[in-house]
Amino acid sequence: MPDKRPRKPAKRSAKAGAPRRGSRSARGQPGATRARAAESPAARKRRAVRILEALHELYPEATCALHHGDPWQLLIATILSAQSTDETVNKVTPVLFSRYPSPATLAAAPLAEIEEVIHSTGFFRQKARNVREASRRIAEDFGGTVPDTMEALTSLPGVARKTANVVLGTAFGQNEGVVVDTHVGRLATRLGLAWSAKDGKDAVKIERDLMELIPRADWTFLGHALIWHGRRVCSARKPACAACHLAPDCPSAGTFD
Numbered sequence: 001m002p003d004k005r006p007r008k009p010a011k012r013s014a015k016a017g018a019p020r021r022g023s024r025s026a027r028g029q030p031g032a033t034r035a036r037a038a039e040s041p042a043a044r045k046r047r048a049v050r051i052l053e054a055l056h057e058l059y060p061e062a063t064c065a066l067h068h069g070d071p072w073q074l075l076i077a078t079i080l081s082a083q084s085t086d087e088t089v090n091k092v093t094p095v096l097f098s099r100y101p102s103p104a105t106l107a108a109a110p111l112a113e114i115e116e117v118i119h120s121t122g123f124f125r126q127k128a129r130n131v132r133e134a135s136r137r138i139a140e141d142f143g144g145t146v147p148d149t150m151e152a153l154t155s156l157p158g159v160a161r162k163t164a165n166v167v168l169g170t171a172f173g174q175n176e177g178v179v180v181d182t183h184v185g186r187l188a189t190r191l192g193l194a195w196s197a198k199d200g201k202d203a204v205k206i207e208r209d210l211m212e213l214i215p216r217a218d219w220t221f222l223g224h225a226l227i228w229h230g231r232r233v234c235s236a237r238k239p240a241c242a243a244c245h246l247a248p249d250c251p252s253a254g255t256f257d
């Protein structure tokens with residue numbers, strides 16, 4: 001990762017609510033909650049804009065890590081990525097798409113054959129049914145073309161708002177929402193950008209908070225960039241706060257020691 005913003009992480013004093021080492025809050029989230037409580041909405045918005053600017057500098061080319069050649073392939077890959085990793089999905093989709101190169105061919109494929117190909121992604125029986133049925137709907141109801149509206153996409157089996165956001169933002173360039181996966185949920189919480197959510201798993205509230213703070217034109221970028229930062233710097237178990245360029249604007253910085 002290019003080291004473009006050599007900034008020192010901000011120091012958090014005890015007066016500012018820094019949690020004691022070893023306390024529950026020292027593991028991050030409650031400390032961030034206390035810091036957020038004292039912050040005005042205007043100050044939070046200014047801080048969010050600074051974080052966004054830093055993310056643009058750090059990851060100017062942030063994009064979806066799922067390999068795909070068209071919107072249908074991205075949709076199928078995103079359905080397969082649930083409870084899996086992008087790396088695992090990227091290993092199975094070349095085989096899947098070479099055997100079944102279109103919605104119509106996947107819709108006509110025997111379920112057992114799809115299950116065999118996607119087995120390593122987990123929950124393979126349900127996913128096989130979903131990708132086949134979603135492909136059948138696209139072939140029969142949408143003329144073989146993936147629909148480009150939230151309503152139509154979420155009518156497909158296995159497609160909830162998160163998957164639809166991935167497809168709309170990445171394949172169609174539409175900023176309809178922010179993709180909130182496990183990385184985005186965790187980072188939004190640690191960064192104090194999701195003040196109304198109970199925790200990093202409250203995807204609906206996290207997305208709503210992020211949409212309120214971040215300009216619409218950056219909704220898709222924000223999701224990709226937070227995922228990249230979560231993978232490279234702010235991991236679930238061991239966030240590298242000392243090397244993090246977002247630390248000056250992160251209320252959780254240094255609370256994981």
Ligand code: SF4
Nearest residue numbers: 234239241244250253
């Ligand atoms: S790694 Fe960065 S974003 Fe994550 S908690 Fe530490 S300072 Fe905040």
